[in-house]
Amino acid sequence: MPEGAKYLPRRASELVEEALSDTRVVILNGARQTGKSTLAECCLRDTSNTVKRYLDDPRSRASAIADPVAFLDATGTMLIDEVQRVPDLWLAIKNTVDRDPRPGRFLLTGSARLLGLSTLPDALPGRSETIELFPLSQGEITGTPDGFIDAAFTHGHKIRSEPSELRRRDYLALASRGGYPEAVRRDAPRRRAQFFKSYLDDIMSRDVHQVADIQRISDMRRLIGALAAQSSGLLNYSRLSSDLAIPLTTVRDYVGLLEIIYLIRLIPAWSTNATARAISTPKLVFTDSGLAAHLLTGITNDAATGGLIETFVLGELTRQLTWSHTMAQLHHYRDRDGYEVDAILEDNAGRIVGIEVKAAETVRTDDFRALRILQRRLGDRFHAGYVLYCGDQQLPFGDQLACLPISTLWSTPAP
Structure with a gap:
């Protein structure tokens, strides 16, 4: 969001916070420029031990590709923005939450209907909840x-x-x-x-x-x-x-x-x-x-x-x-x-x-x-x-x- 611009509260914020309280992986899905990253950051603002990874950053993307397991190593909630950019993360996330099934492990954002992408090797049945974010109402x-x-x-x-x-x-x-x-x-x-x-x-x-x-x-x-x-x-x-x-x-x-x-x-x-x-x-x-x-x-x-x-x-x-x-x-x-x-x-x-x-x-x-x-x-x-x-x-x-x-x-x- 541009500096100084007024943030318009999103009704999806309550949905995201509820899902993080009882679900291992929460996926915030929607079109580009709908405010997914801003909403995700707002939902984690008061959460301690959060780690934020932005896959639009070439360095973060290179790290995720080189060593997905190490990239996901975090004790608290990890936000991964534009997760569809590194499909290999999908299986690593599944493996991580299977070993440690605490709720709220990952908050993922994506600019595509993630589960419909052929490049993703597997879904996360029973482990994830998807919340769609549309343009402002x-x-x-x-x-x-x-x-x-x-x-x-x-x-x-x-x-x-x-x-x-x-x-x-x-x-x-x-x-x-x-x-x-x-x-x-x-x-x-x-x-x-x-x-x-x-x-x-x-x-x-x-x-x-x-x-x-x-x-x-x-x-x-x-x-x-x-x-x-x-x-x-x-x-x-x-x-x-x-x-x-x-x-x-x-x-x-x-x-x-x-x-x-x-x-x-x-x-x-x-x-x-x-x-x-x-x-x-x-x-x-x-x-x-x-x-x-x-x-x-x-x-x-x-x-x-x-x-x-x-x-x-x-x-x-x-x-x-x-x-x-x-x-x-x-x-x-x-x-x-x-x-x-x-x-x-x-x-x-x-x-x-x-x-x-x-x-x-x-x-x-x-x-x-x-x-x-x-x-x-x-x-x-x-x-x-x-x-x-x-x-x-x-x-x-x-x-x-x-x-x-x-x-x-x-x-x-x-x-």
Whole structure:
């Protein structure tokens, strides 16, 4: 973090501290520039006998490669930053914690989905806990509760939302800012654009090459631009291959790689026996709406605007799921008749909360059509359905259905 910059507390800090109290290896995983190193240091600030190793430092990396066992020798908690840079450490860590199973032995950070990397020789089943750190949520930025998911499953359609002063242009500004701490700190659009440009360059020159041997970086860049234009849409590998003149297998490999390094996220389709007409194609979203907006600079049509607002909302839901007490999964729904629900939240009891996202400042009865169809098909499993929109107030639209301002996501306290 730049000297003098204000640190914004992260909700993941409590998760990390809890995990260190009872788990041998805690992995803090997420995209580059989300603040993993800063968070890890803050979590260990009051812990004695800590040792910190940074594998971005060539000397530390050389030491870890030369003698992994000696590198890990420490009596207290060891922080290893960017652990994916030395895959040989993985087995050495496993051996170390097997011999000494005290909790809180290692706090590891990585800029890729570590357990998905083929370069890692083994996982740590039963020995580790992974906590994902995403870009800042709106609640973390503004100091508001971020309790929508827990409130939705507790109160259903009786959830209470405060009137919002935000309108469509405000939500577009928030979506375009995104949540990377460095982008949030930059008020000037030109300076923020420079951050995103440098970020993408860094991704291409460092992260991509860490996890795969990419021969044609220009193809990867073109694919990223095309994916930004489709963010929050269904992922169509064949169309991308045809439009970009890139082999289908290459497109699939590149998309998988971009998910590993947290640039994008695939939201799985949801279905049940009650909705047999559902399709199984995943939805693709950028992890950070600000980066997607940067890639869409100059494109101002309604489809791009709607996609950006939906990407923003899905990002807020994704962040909240990492700390909400409700154990829920995020999906999307679309059937073969064309009816779709932008987000499906399903808890462990099988209850469903459906969410539609609208980039408009008004809501019509017709905006609830897909939610009503889903409600009829699911019966008692349907807990609540919301249309999140750019307007100012909450309004009922029938049994278990309501429209809510998008800001309800972060302004609502958890029960």
